[in-house]
Amino acid sequence: MKMQLKPSTCLAPLPAVIVTCGDETENNAITLAWVGTVNSEPPIVTAAVRYSRHSLGLIERTGEFTVNLVDTPLMRAMDICGVTSGRDTDKFAAAGITRGKGVKVKCPHIEESPLSLECKVIKRVDLPTHAVFFGEVLDVLAREDSVKNGRPVIEGLIAYTNGLYRAAGEQIGSYGFTAKRPEK
Numbered sequence: 001m002k003m004q005l006k007p008s009t010c011l012a013p014l015p016a017v018i019v020t021c022g023d024e025t026e027n028n029a030i031t032l033a034w035v036g037t038v039n040s041e042p043p044i045v046t047a048a049v050r051y052s053r054h055s056l057g058l059i060e061r062t063g064e065f066t067v068n069l070v071d072t073p074l075m076r077a078m079d080i081c082g083v084t085s086g087r088d089t090d091k092f093a094a095a096g097i098t099r100g101k102g103v104k105v106k107c108p109h110i111e112e113s114p115l116s117l118e119c120k121v122i123k124r125v126d127l128p129t130h131a132v133f134f135g136e137v138l139d140v141l142a143r144e145d146s147v148k149n150g151r152p153v154i155e156g157l158i159a160y161t162n163g164l165y166r167a168a169g170e171q172i173g174s175y176g177f178t179a180k181r182p183e184k
């Protein structure tokens with residue numbers, strides 16, 4: 001028989017990302033693991049932000065944010081953006097990351113990130129601890145080495161599980177492998 005534990009989300013590993021927000025006047029970078037994919041056409045992602053975060057006001061004010069995927073070389077920056085606040089720290093300087101000029105949004109992206117998803121907030125849902133922003137992805141800005149045949153290459157991300165950072169990597173299967181006919 002299984003043991004019954006207190007309710008918790010338990011959904012892990014999650015890809016930790018750095019969300020950039022704000023505009024030319026004031027901008028910031030916040031590490032988030034509670035991000036999700038919720039719609040294909042148009043592409044929509046969610047970002048769950050605690051009410052205490054400085055970034056929340058910036059996202060609310062501009063109605064935009066950019067999701068920057070994080071690979072291993074960005075792990076240190078990701079941690080810094082997750083333990084310091086934009087209230088008293090220039091996280092771009094502290095983390096050694098470069099502001100890229102937004103293309104479809106006013107907020108900057110991170111030049112060093114493999115893929116940056118520029119998003120427009122289309123909906124906000126206020127839950128007891130987190131505000132959930134639904135962002136329509138307006139475009140994807142890719143580092144040169146993160147594109148293959150015109151498509152984004154998603155690899156080398158960091159899997160966040162219960163306070164630990166792990167490399168998300170080894171391929172162990174492929175979509176629909178159970179439906180494929182065995183090779184003769």
Ligand SMILES: Cc1cc2nc3c(=O)[nH]c(=O)nc-3n(C[C@H](O)[C@H](O)[C@H](O)COP(=O)(O)O)c2cc1C
Nearest residue numbers: 031032033034049050053054055082083084085086
């Ligand atoms: C790996 C990691 C994941 C995090 N995930 C979230 C998250 O999903 N939502 C959230 O509100 N805070 C999350 N945080 C905490 C914020 O990044 C942190 O409180 C940050 O200092 C807030 O910055 P700000 O005050 O400049 O907005 C996470 C931190 C780390 C290190």
